[in-house]
Amino acid sequence: MVENRHDERIMFFETPSFIVSPYLFISVILLNIGLLSVLILWGTQFFKRIFQSREQARLRLERAERAAEAILNQAREESLAIIGKAHQASANILKESAVSREGFQKEFEKVVREFSRGETERLLKLSEGFSKSYQASTDEARKTYLKNMDALYQHLTDRARESTERFEKFMQDEVAQFEGIAKFQFERLQSSVVTEVESYKQDLIKRVERSIFRIIYLVSTNVLGKTIDLEGHRELVIKALEEAKREGFFE
Amino acid sequence: MQTSRDISEILKQIRTQEDAGAFSEGADILAEGLYHRDPLAVREKLRRRLPQRIYLLLEEEADKFLDRKDPEGLRAFISSLHKAIEGLRALRLELGFEPTGETIDHISSWVKREIGPDIILDFGRDLSIRAGARIIFRGRFVEKSLGVMIASWIERDKEKIKESLRHAVTVRNQ
Numbered sequence: 001m002v003e004n005r006h007d008e009r010i011m012f013f014e015t016p017s018f019i020v021s022p023y024l025f026i027s028v029i030l031l032n033i034g035l036l037s038v039l040i041l042w043g044t045q046f047f048k049r050i051f052q053s054r055e056q057a058r059l060r061l062e063r064a065e066r067a068a069e070a071i072l073n074q075a076r077e078e079s080l081a082i083i084g085k086a087h088q089a090s091a092n093i094l095k096e097s098a099v100s101r102e103g104f105q106k107e108f109e110k111v112v113r114e115f116s117r118g119e120t121e122r123l124l125k126l127s128e129g130f131s132k133s134y135q136a137s138t139d140e141a142r143k144t145y146l147k148n149m150d151a152l153y154q155h156l157t158d159r160a161r162e163s164t165e166r167f168e169k170f171m172q173d174e175v176a177q178f179e180g181i182a183k184f185q186f187e188r189l190q191s192s193v194v195t196e197v198e199s200y201k202q203d204l205i206k207r208v209e210r211s212i213f214r215i216i217y218l219v220s221t222n223v224l225g226k227t228i229d230l231e232g233h234r235e236l237v238i239k240a241l242e243e244a245k246r247e248g249f250f251e
Numbered sequence: 252m253q254t255s256r257d258i259s260e261i262l263k264q265i266r267t268q269e270d271a272g273a274f275s276e277g278a279d280i281l282a283e284g285l286y287h288r289d290p291l292a293v294r295e296k297l298r299r300r301l302p303q304r305i306y307l308l309l310e311e312e313a314d315k316f317l318d319r320k321d322p323e324g325l326r327a328f329i330s331s332l333h334k335a336i337e338g339l340r341a342l343r344l345e346l347g348f349e350p351t352g353e354t355i356d357h358i359s360s361w362v363k364r365e366i367g368p369d370i371i372l373d374f375g376r377d378l379s380i381r382a383g384a385r386i387i388f389r390g391r392f393v394e395k396s397l398g399v400m401i402a403s404w405i406e407r408d409k410e411k412i413k414e415s416l417r418h419a420v421t422v423r424n425q
Contacts, residue, residue: 209409209413212412212416213405213409213412216401216405216412217401217402220397220401221381221397221398221401224381224382224397228382228397230351230354232382233346233347233354234350234357234358236382236383236384236397236400237344237346237358237383237384238357238358238361239395239400240383240386240395240400241358241361241362241365241386241395242365243395244386244395245365247393249386249388249391249393250366250388
């Protein structure tokens with residue numbers, strides 16, 4: 001069994017005899033070479049054609065540019081000729097128009113002068129009428145204005161007089177009231193000042209009196225205390241005892 | 252009864268607290284003498300320890316009993332004297348001067364006559380009083396110094412003083 005399997009494997013990896021025939025192999029190789037050559041030739045031709053068409057296009061472009069330049073030159077020349085003719089024609093036209101303009105100007109001035117004269121006369125008439133009317137209206141207005149001004153002046157005068165009278169009365173009342181207040185304040189102040197002065201005076205008098213009495217007291221005690229003799233001292237002690245007895249001190 | 256009269260006579264002689272102390276001490280010496288063999292020693296002690304006025308007075312009073320050979324009477328006298336001294340009331344007078352004996356006599360006489368015979372004087376010194384006296388009696392005091400007198404005089408005669416001053420100023424201004 002084992003040997004049979006081995007044989008089968010060998011058989012499986014072996015090339016069949018009809019495929020590995022040398023002729024066939026060489027034929028295939030040659031065929032491939034031939035196909036490759038054909039392919040290379042075709043590629044060469046293809047790229048060659050592409051380069052040729054690019055060159056042709058460049059050439060065509062150059063030709064077209066030259067043609068366009070020529071056309072432009074021709075057009076420029078033609079246009080210059082046309083412009084020269086036009087210039088000439090315009091010069092002529094200008095000459096003709098200058099001649100006709102002088103005539104037209106004169107005619108136009110004449111018409112305008114006539115029109116102006118007519119309009120001036122009409123405006124003068126209108127202005128005269130307007131002036132009369134304006135004069136009349138201004139006179140009327142002046143009269144009305146003066147009348148109104150008189151009335152207004154009278155009204156203002158009356159109002160001013162009334163205001164002045166009211167103000168005068170108000171001021172009189174205020175002055176009277178102020179005088180009353182001032183008088184009251186002054187009297188009160190005067191009374192207060194008099195009272196203060198009197199109080200101050202009384203206080204001063206009391207202070208002076210106290211000072212005088214103090215001086216008398218000090219002088220008396222000092223002088224008497226030093227000048228009293230023994231008998232005097234004795235009598236004063238007796239007098240002191242008598243006073244104390246009179247006051248009930250010993251009871 | 253004789254004793255009481257003598258005691259009252261002796262109390263008249265006790266003018267001050269010092270006198271009272273001396274009489275009390277003299278009474279003690281006499282009491283000791285009752286049991287002493289040498290009467291001369293007792294007399295000498297009295298003479299030496301007490302002021303002469305008091306010594307003479309006590310000696311005189313004691314001799315009355317000794318002449319009568321009455322020691323019990325003397326003992327009773329001494330006892331009465333002690334009681335009388337203990338019953339004396341002190342009147343303190345603070346003065347601005349030192350009183351002489353004459354002044355003390357004068358004041359004491361007046362006090363015993365006008366206030367009571369049992370009053371004795373207790374003098375103190377206060378120079379601020381100058382004259383007059385500050386009187387202290389039974390816990391109360393009253394100031395009757397020269398200053399107080401002048402102040403009360405000023406208060407009493409204030410209007411007269413003011414009038415005198417105004418008059419003096421008016422005359423001076425004229």
